[in-house]
Amino acid sequence: MADFSLLRKMFMFRDLSDESLIKVCSIWHERMYKKGKIIFMEGEPGYAFYYVISGKVKIYNTASDGREHIIHIFGDGNVFGEVTILNNIAYPATAEVLEDSRIGMIKNDELELLMKEDGSLAFELIKVLCRRLHMASIEIRNLAFKDTLQRTAISLLKLSQSHGVKTSRGIELNIDITRQELADVAGTTRESVTRALSKLKKDKIIDMGDTIIIKDVDQLIKWIDN
CATH class of the missing domain: 2.60.120.10 (Jelly Rolls)
Known part of the structure; x- marks a missing residue:
């Protein structure tokens, strides 16, 4: 029981x-x-x-x-x-x-x-x-209607809801996920996901190291909506 x-x-x-x-x-x-x-x-x-x-x-x-x-x-x-x-x-x-x-x-x-x-x-x-x-x-x-960057952002947001941990730097994705696995979730290629992550990092929306950290959730959502 x-x-x-x-x-x-x-x-x-x-x-x-x-x-x-x-x-x-x-x-x-x-x-x-x-x-x-x-x-x-x-x-x-x-x-x-x-x-x-x-x-x-x-x-x-x-x-x-x-x-x-x-x-x-x-x-x-x-x-x-x-x-x-x-x-x-x-x-x-x-x-x-x-x-x-x-x-x-x-x-x-x-x-x-x-x-x-x-x-x-x-x-x-x-x-x-x-x-x-x-x-x-x-x-x-x-x-059907979102581009690669938007689908990558959606995938990160989904993962943050199920595996996110709040830290002083933002929401850390407490999950060991490869770029290929993230690409599979987003329905795109590994190369496209890598470019999307680089763009999000350049715009200071995420940070990357051993794990991915979402620094600005509001901006991430704007990427999805726009």
Whole structure:
């Protein structure tokens, strides 16, 4: 059974009554995954959704020529795989562990049984799925209408929201990500991302060393909007 306080922190469960949350605790599973472990593969039947208790997980698609397109990199407190809830569809992407991670899981069939008993739980999960659909539509629009610099800025902003740590210099991206991985997230080439990062650094929006630091979030957002 899960730690009650842990589930309460999850945005999809935080508004549930204690009674409903206790029911969710009863179907919660946890396990440790080693770096490089595949949690699920693109195309596999969707049987559960997951929560990163600690660690990092990469979500990506693979093209026919073997190239990866990274959709997101999730860290502590992030939910993934929830698009399969209620839909009985295959996973649309692959989930791979980037570092040794502690992962929580709830099986879809067990959750559906609870939802039939508890209307408030069903309502909260519908809100989660609507939110994910909205985010997906934004991603599609960004890829279609934003240029390389804007897409790089969007990717940095996304990473800052899931992996950012406030420091005296700005928001430090607490994640080990290569230029190629950042390019995959932005949907462009490594060379284009390198040029975009150099431009952002020249304009004093970011700083780069061992990690990337966003010095001026407001200016970064302006780059995205303009």
